[in-house]
Amino acid sequence: KIFTSEDMARYVFEQYGIKWEIRSHVRKVEEGKVYTVNLDGEEKEFDFDFAMLIPPFKAQPIKWIDKDGNDITDKMCNPAGFVKVDANYGKPYDELDGPDWPRKYQNPIYKNVFAAGIAFAPPGPLSKPGKAPDGTPIGPTPPRTGYTAELSGKAAALNIVDMIEGREPSHTASMAETPGLCVASMKNKILDGEAATIAIYPVARNRAAYPEYGRDLDNCAAEVGMAGAWFKLFLHYAFLYKLQAKPGWKLIP
Ligand SMILES: Cc1cc2nc3c(=O)[nH]c(=O)nc-3n(C[C@H](O)[C@H](O)[C@H](O)COP(=O)(O)OP(=O)(O)OC[C@H]3O[C@@H](n4cnc5c(N)ncnc54)[C@H](O)[C@@H]3O)c2cc1C
Incomplete structure (x- = not known):
């Protein structure tokens, strides 16, 4: 059997006494109480002292107006407000694959518009989306993690340099070709x-x-x-060093 990140999350949550609820939509939150509906249509309520909800992602609500004054937000963005780039949009989940993910982060209509990191519209979900029996959509948003955000931002920036210098954008960084890395700290102690x-x-x-x-x-x-x-401790100091652009910062990945 493959040890999955889900197995690990379950292990950690159990070890620290954290309850979790997945495949659910939050209907309402009151002080100390959260109301959910899940994929089977079960309505549940939970008491909490601390809760972390992972909501559907939404972008900054920016209005896009063209030079004639027309609102082109629908053309530029997906319904959540993320900017469309060179991805294959509109495929159903089962047909979506690596080559459908964007590589240059360039908007297909306005070539001088780029969107990288969290800002770009993904071609679809990474995990199978579902619906509660009453039609409430329940689907995890594709995570745009830090490392892929950095790589896509770098590709977009170098592509802008390409254009300024009169070349076609040539730099790529696809989420279907780059790793995701996460170090989640539970106890920040040396020994x-x-x-x-x-x-x-x-x-x-x-x-x-x-x-x-x-x-x-x-x-x-x-x-x-x-x-x-x-x-994690090493990364903490390495990243702060890099952010301050101290000597040799470029060597830190
Ligand atoms: C709790 C948490 C834990 C995470 N852990 C990990 C991890 O372990 N590994 C990992 O790889 N990723 C992790 N991530 C994800 C990672 O932080 C993001 O993917 C990454 O920061 C995205 O970078 P970005 O530059 O696209 O967006 P952001 O870092 O969100 O930068 C966007 C910037 O735009 C600014 N902004 C917003 N609106 C405007 C405006 N109108 N005008 C001007 N500026 C504006 C914001 O203030 C912000 O500084 C985590 C995220 C969270 C929230």
Whole structure:
């Protein structure tokens, strides 16, 4: 059996006494109480002291107006407000694959508009979307993680340089070709620390390249332990050093 990130999340949540509810839509939140409906149509309510909800993503509500004064927001963005780029939009979940994910982050209508990181509209979901019996959509939004955000931002920036210097955009970074990395700290201590480390490659399933699972399992890892806590500490200082652009910052990935 493959040890999945879901197995790891379950293990960590159980260890720390955290209750979770997935495949559900939050209908209402009151002080200390949350009301949900799940894919089977079950209405539930939970008491909480602390809760973390992962809502559907929405972009900044920016209005796009063309030079004639027409509102072109629908043409430029998907319904959640993310900017359309060079992805294959409109495919159903079962047909969506790696090559449908954007590579240059350039808007197809206005070539001088780029959207990278969280700002671009994904071609579709990464996990199978569902609906409660009453039609309420329940589907996880594709995560746009930090590393892919950085790579896509860099590709978009270098593509703008290409255009300024009179070339066609040539730089690419697809979420179906780049890894997602996460170090989730549970205990920030040197000798008794604990963190969950997850690496997944590629973030967006790519069955064209990896037919069985859409992922390269040799490059996927999930582990909980002290090494993760040390790694997180190292990243903390390395990133702060890099952000301050101190000598040699370019060497830090
Ligand atoms: C709790 C949490 C944990 C995470 N953990 C991980 C992890 O372990 N690994 C990982 O890879 N990723 C992780 N991520 C995801 C990662 O942080 C994001 O994918 C990444 O920061 C996206 O970068 P971005 O530049 O696209 O957007 P952002 O970092 O959100 O940057 C957008 C910027 O635009 C600014 N802005 C917004 N509106 C306007 C406006 N109208 N005008 C001007 N500026 C504006 C905002 O202030 C912000 O600074 C995590 C995210 C969260 C919230």
